[in-house]
Amino acid sequence: METYGIEKFGILAPKAVYRNLTPAQLTEAALRRGEGSLSNTGALVVTTGKYTGRSPNDKFIVDSEGVHNDIAWGKVNRPISREKFDAIKGKVAAYLQGREIFIFDGFAGADPKYTKKFRIINELASQNLFIHQLLIRPTAEELANYGEPDYTMLVAPGFKCDPEVDGVNSEAAIMIDYEAHTIVICGSQYSGEIKKSVFSTMNYVMTKENVLPMHCSANMDPVTHETAVFFGLSGTGKTTLSADPGRKLIGDDEHGWSPDGVFNFEGGCYAKCINLKEENEPEIYHAIKFGSLVENVVMDPETREFNFDDDSLTENTRVGYPVDYISNAQIPGEGGIPKVVIFLTADAFGVLPPISRLSKEAAMYHFVTGFTSKLAGTERGVTEPQPTFSTLFGEPFMPMDPQVYAKMLGDKLDQYGTKVYLVNTGWAGGSAASGAKRMKLSYTRAMVTAALNGSFDNIEFKHHDVFNVDYPTSCPGVPDEKLDARGMWEDKAAYDEQANKLAKMFEDNFAKKYPNMAAEIVNAGPKAK
The missing domain is CATH 3.90.228.20 (Phosphoenolpyruvate Carboxykinase; domain 3)
Structure with missing residues (x-):
C-alpha cells in the first residue's frame, strides 16, 4: 500500500490511504462512513457538532527563533512552544494509526510564480472533499510530478486535546509551525479552520516574496482585463458587489497582489447559506449540487430539501464548492494590476x-x-x-x-x-x-x-x-x-x-x-x- 510518506509524521499502519480521490469517490466514502447524507440537489450535507465556526481562542503559532520577530503576538496570534506543538502532533499521529487516511495534494496561489504546494491529511472523507474543492486542483500530470509538498496539514477532528496536559485552551487546537512547514488541526470539525489555516500560512510567506496578501474578493472586465479588488467584513456586501454579471469573478475571499497583478489563493468558494434565496444570490444557490459540501444547514430528513432560514444549528451555515461552479468565474484565477x-x-x-x-x-x-x-x-x-x-x-x-x-x-x-x-x-x-x-x-x-x-x-x-x-x-x-x-x-x-x-x-x-x-x-x- 502506497503511504505517500505519512510515516514521516508518525502515522504508522494505516487501515488504508487514499490520495486525491474524485469528488464522487469522496462523497461515496463519506456516505459509507456515516459522515453525512445527500440532499435532493446531490450535495453532501454534514453537521459539525460543537464547533460551527472558527475558534479564535484555540489558534496558536509556534514561537520559534526564526519567526519570533515577524509575528504580531497578542490576543489574535497566540504563541505555543515547539515542544507542546510536537507533543500534540505526535498524539494526533498516534490517533490516526489504524484508520483510513484521505490525502489531498493541491495548490494555493493561481500564479505559478508564487504557487505553494499543500498536502492535507484528513481523518474525514467529507473534509477531504471540502479542501479538494476549495484549493486549486492539480491536473493528472501535475499530480504525477507533485513531489514533496511545501506545507503539510494534519486534520483530525476526532482527537480531543486535554487542556491541562497539552497546554492549550480547550479540546480543539489549530496550530501553525511556520519553520517546520506543518499545520495541525484537531478537536474541531468546522472545515473553515482548514481553509483559514492555508490563508494564515500564505499571508505570512507571501510577504517574503513581495506579494501583498489580501482578504478580499476580486473581479475584472472580460475585455480590457481591468481589475478591481473589494475589501469588506461580513454583511458589507463584498460577495454581492463583486459578483457582477458583467465582469469575471477572479475569487471571492483571498488574493495576492504581485508585481504582475492579482491572483486567487483558492480554487473554490465557501459561501454563507443563512437565508439564502435563489432570486437574491442565484450563483450560490445553484452551486449547491453534487460535489459541494454543505455544513450545518437544516434539511428535511424525508424530502432532503434545505431550509436555509433555519438557524437552529448556527447562523454560520456554509457551503464549499469549486469556483468553476460559478458561471462567470475567471479560470485560472488571475487578473491585472x-x-x-x-x-x-x-x-x-x-x-x-x-x-x-x-x-x-x-x-x-x-x-x-x-x-x-x-x-x-x-x-x-x-x-x-x-x-x-x-x-x-x-x-x-x-x-x-x-x-x-x-x-x-x-x-x-x-x-x-x-x-x-x-x-x-x-x-x-x-x-x-x-x-x-x-x-x-x-x-x-x-x-x-x-x-x-x-x-x-x-x-x-x-x-x-x-x-x-x-x-x-x-x-x-x-x-x-x-x-x-x-x-x-x-x-x-x-x-x-x-x-x-x-x-x-x-x-x-x-x-x-x-x-x-x-x-x-x-x-x-x-x-x-
Missing part, C-alpha cells in the same frame, strides 16, 4: 458618506482599521450600533505587524496609481436605531460602477471635515442628494453628534491598536470635533 480598490463598510450609525475617495495615507489608515458596524443587539437597553474594527479586514488570518501590510499597500498604490474608494453600504438619513433604511443597492452598484469606469475622474468632490475624506457631488444613476451623508439627515445637529461620536471611536481604536503608526497615516483618519 488593480485599477481600483474598494473598501466596503456597512455603517449602522448612518453618518459615513455613501462613497468617498481616499488618499494613499487615508487608504492605509482605513486598511489597518477595517471598520464596519452591526445593528444594536437584542439585549434590552442596547440601542446603539456596535462598531467592529478588524485589522486589514481579516485580523484573525494576518500574523504579521499591520504596518508590514499597510506599507506594502501604500507602496503599490504609489507605484501603480491605483485609486481607492470607501463605500458605505449601510444606513442613510439616520442611524439604524432610528428606523432609517440602508442605501438602495442599485445606488451603491451605480457608485461602484462609476468608481470602476473612471466616471469620478472629472467630477467635483467636497471634503468631509469630520471623516477627513472627499466625496463626489454627483454620480451617474444616483440622485445628487444621496451622496451627501449630512444632507440626508433632517436633524443636522443629530448628524453632527453621531458623526463625531463615530469619529471618536475611530480615534480611540487607532490609538489603542496602532500606537506606533506613522504620523502621516494617523493624521489621515477621522477627526472628532
